[in-house]
Amino acid sequence: MISQGSPVVELRGISRSYRWRGTVRSVLNDLDCTILPGTVTGIQGTSGTGKTTLARVLAGLDRSFSGARWLAGDLPDAAVQMVFQDSLQAFNPRLSLEISLGEALAASGQLSWLGSRRERKVLLSRAIAQVGLEPSLLQRTPGRLSGGQRQRAAIARALLMNPAVLVLDEPVAALDLSIQARILNLLQRLREERLQEARPIALVVISHDPAVLRHLCGEIYSLQEGKLWREE
Numbered sequence: 001m002i003s004q005g006s007p008v009v010e011l012r013g014i015s016r017s018y019r020w021r022g023t024v025r026s027v028l029n030d031l032d033c034t035i036l037p038g039t040v041t042g043i044q045g046t047s048g049t050g051k052t053t054l055a056r057v058l059a060g061l062d063r064s065f066s067g068a069r070w071l072a073g074d075l076p077d078a079a080v081q082m083v084f085q086d087s088l089q090a091f092n093p094r095l096s097l098e099i100s101l102g103e104a105l106a107a108s109g110q111l112s113w114l115g116s117r118r119e120r121k122v123l124l125s126r127a128i129a130q131v132g133l134e135p136s137l138l139q140r141t142p143g144r145l146s147g148g149q150r151q152r153a154a155i156a157r158a159l160l161m162n163p164a165v166l167v168l169d170e171p172v173a174a175l176d177l178s179i180q181a182r183i184l185n186l187l188q189r190l191r192e193e194r195l196q197e198a199r200p201i202a203l204v205v206i207s208h209d210p211a212v213l214r215h216l217c218g219e220i221y222s223l224q225e226g227k228l229w230r231e232e
């Protein structure tokens with residue numbers, strides 16, 4: 001159980017550098033970040049400032065940092081899920097959505113090994129309908145979906161893991177404006193639904209586009225010189 005006022009994930013004094021061709025480049029520098037349940041936090045910054053690095057540290061995908069990362073209570077690592085900008089690379093190109101999403105469903109523990117094929121189909125159809133996609137698309141491989149459909153499928157897969165935090169790295173940058181608006185509205189609706197169900201989900205939205213962040217976020221931070229700075 002996550003209590004309302006305490007962080008669901010917290011970073012303290014995080015430093016991360018990359019060694020490349022004999023030189024070391026510091027990207028995150030003694031950075032602090034606190035994500036509270038049910039909030040929407042925006043992170044902006046120019047190209048190369050370290051936004052993706054920060055997203056990966058938050059999501060537990062990068063462990064090569066110094067400093068501390070805490071998750072609330074006894075949450076498992078999978079409680080922080082990440083959706084990448086390039087959803088084509090995020091999926092195995094040979095597997096249908098039914099198989100890719102089915103793997104997430106199995107990993108989440110929502111489906112017992114004894115669960116019937118029918119039960120599995122119902123849960124997957126519900127997951128895909130939740131992001132506004134037709135269940136028939138479950139039979140397709142990711143290469144046979146549009147960019148917007150694939151991005152929604154990536155969000156559906158992340159949600160199947162029942163996350164407390166969803167980190168979205170440039171979730172709409174590759175999409176045209178009307179699809180961008182649909183996905184941003186979808187995220188807003190999902191967050192509101194989860195609040196009403198008393199299962200808050202926090203969103204961390206990384207974008208170089210101030211309009212995207214203003215549309216969604218309660219608080220916006222800039223990543224500069226390896227630290228987060230609150231925007232007024």
Ligand SMILES: Nc1ncnc2c1ncn2[C@@H]1O[C@H](COP(=O)(O)OP(=O)(O)OP(=O)(O)O)[C@@H](O)[C@H]1O
Pocket residue numbers: 018019020027045046047048049050051052053054208
């Ligand atoms: N694996 C790596 N090895 C060496 N350098 C890296 C590696 N990954 C990232 N970098 C460097 O670290 C810096 C931060 O990269 P990162 O991808 O986190 O930035 P970003 O703000 O997300 O950039 P963009 O907005 O262009 O996606 C960049 O200078 C990048 O070249």
